[in-house]
Amino acid sequence: MQNIALFDLDHTLLPIDSDYEWGQFLCRIGAIDTDKFGRRNAEFFAQYQAGTLDPVEYLEFALGTLAQFSRQQLNDYHAQFMQEVINPALLPAAFDLLKQHQEQNDLIAIITATNRFVTQPIAQALGVEHLLAAEPHFDEQGNLTGKLRGVPTSGPGKVTHLHAWLAQQGKQLSDFTKSYFYSDSQNDIPLLSIVTHPIATNPNQLLLAHAQANGWPTLQLFAQQH
Numbered sequence: 329m330q331n332i333a334l335f336d337l338d339h340t341l342l343p344i345d346s347d348y349e350w351g352q353f354l355c356r357i358g359a360i361d362t363d364k365f366g367r368r369n370a371e372f373f374a375q376y377q378a379g380t381l382d383p384v385e386y387l388e389f390a391l392g393t394l395a396q397f398s399r400q401q402l403n404d405y406h407a408q409f410m411q412e413v414i415n416p417a418l419l420p421a422a423f424d425l426l427k428q429h430q431e432q433n434d435l436i437a438i439i440t441a442t443n444r445f446v447t448q449p450i451a452q453a454l455g456v457e458h459l460l461a462a463e464p465h466f467d468e469q470g471n472l473t474g475k476l477r478g479v480p481t482s483g484p485g486k487v488t489h490l491h492a493w494l495a496q497q498g499k500q501l502s503d504f505t506k507s508y509f510y511s512d513s514q515n516d517i518p519l520l521s522i523v524t525h526p527i528a529t530n531p532n533q534l535l536l537a538h539a540q541a542n543g544w545p546t547l548q549l550f551a552q553q554h
Contacts (some may be wrong), residue, residue: 329505333429334490334519335456336511337440337447340529341422343550346414346450347390347442348373353409360393379514379534383441383462383480391443391464395474402472406449414450421549426454429508439490439519441482445472460489484518510547514538 338345351369355362368389375381394402429436437458438451444461451459463477479485494500501507507523509516514534520526528539528546539546 329503331429331432331434331506332501332504332508333434333436334507334509334523335426335436335438336509336513336516336529337438337450338442339512339532340510340549341426341438341454342414342417342450343419343530344413344417345373346446349413350409350446351390351393353413354393354405357405357408359397359405365393376515377532381482381515383482383485384476387443387462387476387480388474391472391476392474394445394464394472399469399471402445406445410449410453414453418453419550422454425510425549426456430455434508435504437490437493439481439486441480441486441515458493460486460493483515486516486519487522490519511535520544 335341338347348369351365354360355366372381372386372389376386397405426436435458436456437460438447438454438456439460440447442461443464444459445464447461448459451457460481462481465473465475465477467473479488481489490501501522506525508525508527509520509523510527510529511520512528512530512535513532517535517538520528526539526544528535528544530549531539531546536546538544
């Protein structure tokens with residue numbers, strides 16, 4: 329029987345938050361109003377860390393920022409973002425962890441609350457084919473409208489998306505001998521609680537406390553590298 333290995337992205341496979349850094353990048357290159365966006369982005373980030381974030385409100389804020397640009401302009405910005413911000417944050421420890429599961433022929437997926445536009449190229453750079461992410465809505469010309477399609481991939485939404493993705497393949501989580509999920513955040517406790525092998529990875533204090541109380545293993549992935 330095959331195993332399944334699921335990975336959060338931000339602060340788990342990456343030592344940074346790609347969503348937050350994307351906003352900071354747009355401010356830095358002068359693409360958006362630094363004061364207005366930066367202040368709002370920081371507020372949302374603090375809410376996320378505290379576990380009080382309204383995911384739909386945040387995603388439509390983030391996607392609304394993207395909607396003001398053409399798709400070609402966004403693609404150009406993202407290529408620069410990958411080069412300047414993401415590539416330096418792709419560390420050997422993340423590739424080594426993924427390789428362990430790849431060599432075991434596990435089914436591997438990244439499941440992230442960050443939207444697909446930001447994260448698809450990152451998943452590709454990490455060598456992960458399957459990505460479950462918040463889905464932006466596009467118009468007929470392929471431009472982002474600023475709206476979210478479906479439910480967010482955060483908190484219990486990750487469980488919803490995982491079950492739907494597996495069902496498309498005629499599978500369910502219980503079909504796998506072992507199921508792993510690596511995450512840094514207490515926001516992911518709903519999904520961590522239903523896999524056979526939850527691993528609190530670079531955990532924040534709230535997740536660390538929960539992991540210790542429940543006997544879950546912890547992993548400091550970047551302790552020697554960042």
